[in-house]
Amino acid sequence: xxxxxxxxxxxxxxxxxxMTLQCAQDMNHEYMSWYRQDPGMGLRLIHYSxxxxxxxxxxxxxxxxxxxxxxxxxxxxxxxxxxxxxxxYFCASSYGVAGGLRGTGELFFGEGSRxxxx
Amino acid sequence: xxxxxxxxxxxxxxxxxxxxxxxxxxxxxxxxxxxxxxxPNQGLQLLLKYLSGSTxxxxxxxxxxxxxxxxxxxxxxxxxxxxxxxxxxxxxxxxSSNTGKLIFGQGTTLQVKP
Numbered sequence: 698x699x700x701x702x703x704x705x706x707x708x709x710x711x712x713x714x715x716m717t718l719q720c721a722q723d724m725n726h727e728y729m730s731w732y733r734q735d736p737g738m739g740l741r742l743i744h745y746s747x748x749x750x751x752x753x754x755x756x757x758x759x760x761x762x763x764x765x766x767x768x769x770x771x772x773x774x775x776x777x778x779x780x781x782x783x784x785x786y787f788c789a790s791s792y793g794v795a796g797g798l799r800g801t802g803e804l805f806f807g808e809g810s811r812x813x814x815x
Numbered sequence: 816x817x818x819x820x821x822x823x824x825x826x827x828x829x830x831x832x833x834x835x836x837x838x839x840x841x842x843x844x845x846x847x848x849x850x851x852x853x854x855p856n857q858g859l860q861l862l863l864k865y866l867s868g869s870t871x872x873x874x875x876x877x878x879x880x881x882x883x884x885x886x887x888x889x890x891x892x893x894x895x896x897x898x899x900x901x902x903x904x905x906x907x908x909x910x911s912s913n914t915g916k917l918i919f920g921q922g923t924t925l926q927v928k929p
Contacts, residue, residue: 739905740919787858802847802909804917806858
């Protein structure tokens with residue numbers, strides 16, 4: 698099983714460039730989210746989606762856009778890269794919410810995308 | 816809003832010794848709690864979770880955690896660690912209104928020394 702697949706694994710950008718981090722899951726999960734991981738700060742939620750066509754902001758949404766046209770895909774777009782966006786990005790998905798009628802809220806993570814902005 | 820605090824950024828321990836990684840949370844509503852592990856250069860994987868019922872939960876690789884509502888804690892323990900347990904550990908919280916979002920702590924690096 699592929700699970701959650703992120704591409705690319707590594708990327709170097711110059712300030713001001715734009716790019717898209719791809720995320721795809723093959724588990725038919727409704728919920729998908731993007732986190733960034735920085736040393737000493739844990740994982741911070743950027744954007745999330747509760748289903749196709751529905752997205753919302755997390756803790757640190759500025760500088761990022763998302764869309765969810767299909768259940769499987771949840772790309773993250775950097776509009777104009779800045780050095781502050783140098784980070785490791787993780788995409789995650791889950792079948793349901795904790796305490797809900799389905800699933801347990803457990804997140805399944807991709808292997809991460811390491812982005813450096815010069 | 817919910818928040819999670821992991822009280823130790825690094826925990827060094829010798830192989831075969833017991834270990835406890837501490838996690839405290841803040842929430843005005845009922846919570847669901849998770850511990851994840853991240854091995855070097857990998858994504859996160861679930862160690863264990865508390866949703867309801869018994870406050871002592873057991874996970875993979877011999878880890879367990881106890882939910883203490885009065886102290887708003889969810890500490891992770893293992894009676895005897897191995898070198899292979901060296902990793903970063905994250906505590907996370909969710910609520911029924913969070914629609915799939917988890918809020919993570921800052922992480923604790925467990926360093927197991929021979």
